[in-house]
Amino acid sequence: MESLIPPFDAYAVFVEPWTRDLGLTLPIVLMGFFVTAACGLIGNYLILRRLALVGDAISHSVLPGLVVAFLFSGSLQIGAMFVGAVVAGVLTTLLIELIHTRSRVKTDAAIGITFCSLFAIGVIMINAFAGQVHLDTECVLYGEIGYVPLEETVSLFGGRLNLGPAPVVTMGVVFALVAVLVLLFYKELLVSSFDTTLAASLGFAPRVIHYCLMSLLSVVVVAAFESVGAILVIATLILPGATAQMISTRLPIIMGLSLAHAALSSLGGYHLARWLDCSTAGAMVVAGAALFTAAWVLSPRSTILRKWKTRLGFFAGEEDPQEKAAAAPAAAGD
Amino acid sequence: METTAPALETHDLSVAYQKKPVLYGVDLEIPEGKLVGIVGPNGAGKSTLIKAIMGLLPLRSGWVKVFGQPFAKAKRRVGYVPQRESVDWDFPVNVMDVVLMGRYGHLGWIKRPSAADREIARNCLDQVNLLPYANRQISNLSGGQQQRVFLARALAQESDLYLMDEPFAGVDAATEAAIIVLLKELKARGKTILVVHHDLTTAKDYFDMLVLLNMRVVDYGDTADVFTVEKLQKTYGGRLTLLSDVTRQEARQKAGEEV
Numbered sequence: 001m002e003s004l005i006p007p008f009d010a011y012a013v014f015v016e017p018w019t020r021d022l023g024l025t026l027p028i029v030l031m032g033f034f035v036t037a038a039c040g041l042i043g044n045y046l047i048l049r050r051l052a053l054v055g056d057a058i059s060h061s062v063l064p065g066l067v068v069a070f071l072f073s074g075s076l077q078i079g080a081m082f083v084g085a086v087v088a089g090v091l092t093t094l095l096i097e098l099i100h101t102r103s104r105v106k107t108d109a110a111i112g113i114t115f116c117s118l119f120a121i122g123v124i125m126i127n128a129f130a131g132q133v134h135l136d137t138e139c140v141l142y143g144e145i146g147y148v149p150l151e152e153t154v155s156l157f158g159g160r161l162n163l164g165p166a167p168v169v170t171m172g173v174v175f176a177l178v179a180v181l182v183l184l185f186y187k188e189l190l191v192s193s194f195d196t197t198l199a200a201s202l203g204f205a206p207r208v209i210h211y212c213l214m215s216l217l218s219v220v221v222v223a224a225f226e227s228v229g230a231i232l233v234i235a236t237l238i239l240p241g242a243t244a245q246m247i248s249t250r251l252p253i254i255m256g257l258s259l260a261h262a263a264l265s266s267l268g269g270y271h272l273a274r275w276l277d278c279s280t281a282g283a284m285v286v287a288g289a290a291l292f293t294a295a296w297v298l299s300p301r302s303t304i305l306r307k308w309k310t311r312l313g314f315f316a317g318e319e320d321p322q323e324k325a326a327a328a329p330a331a332a333g334d
Numbered sequence: 335m336e337t338t339a340p341a342l343e344t345h346d347l348s349v350a351y352q353k354k355p356v357l358y359g360v361d362l363e364i365p366e367g368k369l370v371g372i373v374g375p376n377g378a379g380k381s382t383l384i385k386a387i388m389g390l391l392p393l394r395s396g397w398v399k400v401f402g403q404p405f406a407k408a409k410r411r412v413g414y415v416p417q418r419e420s421v422d423w424d425f426p427v428n429v430m431d432v433v434l435m436g437r438y439g440h441l442g443w444i445k446r447p448s449a450a451d452r453e454i455a456r457n458c459l460d461q462v463n464l465l466p467y468a469n470r471q472i473s474n475l476s477g478g479q480q481q482r483v484f485l486a487r488a489l490a491q492e493s494d495l496y497l498m499d500e501p502f503a504g505v506d507a508a509t510e511a512a513i514i515v516l517l518k519e520l521k522a523r524g525k526t527i528l529v530v531h532h533d534l535t536t537a538k539d540y541f542d543m544l545v546l547l548n549m550r551v552v553d554y555g556d557t558a559d560v561f562t563v564e565k566l567q568k569t570y571g572g573r574l575t576l577l578s579d580v581t582r583q584e585a586r587q588k589a590g591e592e593v
Contacts, residue, residue, distance in 0.1 A: 188443065191438055
């Protein structure tokens with residue numbers, strides 16, 4: 001066993017990162033938090049709108065958009081990158097709808113067809129224009145969050161204020177943008193996710209909201225691309241929301257819990273990676289999945305825990321007070 | 335604004351889903367202050383008509399006017415009750431959150447509901463006897479309670495015309511009675527209510543006017559004139575299983591009147 005799993009040294013895993021290696025730890029953990037938090041906030045709406053698969057699709061199909069943006073601008077400039085991503089993201093959404101409405105192909109199959117084809121086109125383009133496009137296929141798939149601290153740094157006021165590595169700053173700005181938009185348009189997102197027909201009849205243009213959400217998703221995915229890759233980004237889209245929705249039934253609380261999940265999974269994942277000397281992005285997703293499992297088993301609404309409790313006799317006589325209070329008027333009302 | 339304009343007017347309203355026509359040339363003129371039922375067999379386009387009125391479907395032809403104006407201009411005067419199954423009741427919101435959505439149309443973009451909006455919402459919940467449930471997660475409600483949440487939400491819209499898609503579907507008898515009392519109260523306050531209804535046995539007692547719909551308007555007018563055996567036969571075609579009870583009842587009543 002010892003040869004398979006490195007020995008656990010609490011000092012090396014938990015203390016050293018925050019003392020000797022702080023310069024490495026901080027950008028990586030922050031990047032992990034920004035990625036998971038931004039993805040988690042949007043992911044909540046994907047889950048509620050039954051669009052988790054569309055998130056999957058867009059995370060792959062932004063690739064050709066990136067390559068085209070690369071070809072036009074000559075390097076991976078943020079502006080061109082985001083434009084390419086949004087165009088690709090909206091195109092994906094449109095194509096899925098087109099295939100689904102204009103043929104007998106059902107939505108799930110239409111999603112599969114669209115994103116695989118677009119991703120494949122992106123892969124071919126990377127190979128074909130290898131001279132001009134410096135995108136590494138491995139990085140596209142798995143991301144390289146571990147290299148974040150080595151990136152060029154951004155500084156303000158003529159170098160007097162060092163903000164940190166460029167990708168972390170970009171992701172921080174994207175996270176702030178998502179947080180502000182989700183706060184501002186909370187009501188519009190809520191009503192169009194819960195009851196599209198009502199939203200439309202009230203004049204909230206749910207289709208416009210849908211495409212804006214997909215565009216924002218594309219921006220987030222592209223910003224997260226280099227650090228976590230096309231596959232792991234799906235996990236960061238779904239896990240925070242899925243975990244939070246296990247625990248609470250109020251949307252504002254769920255949003256807060258998603259952020260907590262983002263913080264815990266990026267911290268936990270980083271330390272796990274320090275211990276096992278493995279891919280940091282992978283470890284962060286594993287930590288996120290562990291949190292999901294914990295929420296599943298331990299949450300107050302969990303049926304698993306309730307079954308155990310009943311079996312052990314803990315549950316006898318214990319009743320949800322809200323349930324009890326409401327039982328009387330329910331009997332009278334119906 | 336014209337006060338004489340009918341609450342709802344449609345002219346030659348036609349809708350098709352992917353080239354398959356669902357509604358043809360619907361002409362309706364619904365006066366203010368009436369409780370109107372839309373009845374017809376499954377697939378007759380009843381829900382489609384409601385959605386077409388609200389401009390949610392591309393029209394093949396025709397137009398809709400609400401109080402003499404196009405729907406988009408009069409949308410704040412229209413309240414909507416969707417079919418209960420059209421939403422996900424596991425959605426992480428409570429009863430109050432749903433009822434507050436009725437205020438969103440008055441708020442417009444970005445603005446949040448105020449204390450006054452909450453007061454209106456509480457008042458509407460009280461009208462459907464659900465005030466004690468305000469903080470309940472919506473999945474922990476019975477079917478009848480869920481339906482009443484939707485009614486409270488429509489009340490919170492403070493509209494003049496209400497469009498309701500099967501508000502009586504899958505509710506218990508007590509809730510049905512409570513809902514009809516509420517609708518009659520609304521009517522007494524001068525509101526116009528258009529209700530998609532599937533139960534012919536009660537249609538005659540509930541509504542002032544009826545629209546008999548089967549892809550086109552078979553007949554429309556005061557319930558007493560429209561609710562006849564031959565007109566219902568014409569609307570429902572061969573599907574008469576339920577109808578036979580109603581017609582027998584009708585015939586018996588007529589015989590009773592003659593004696």
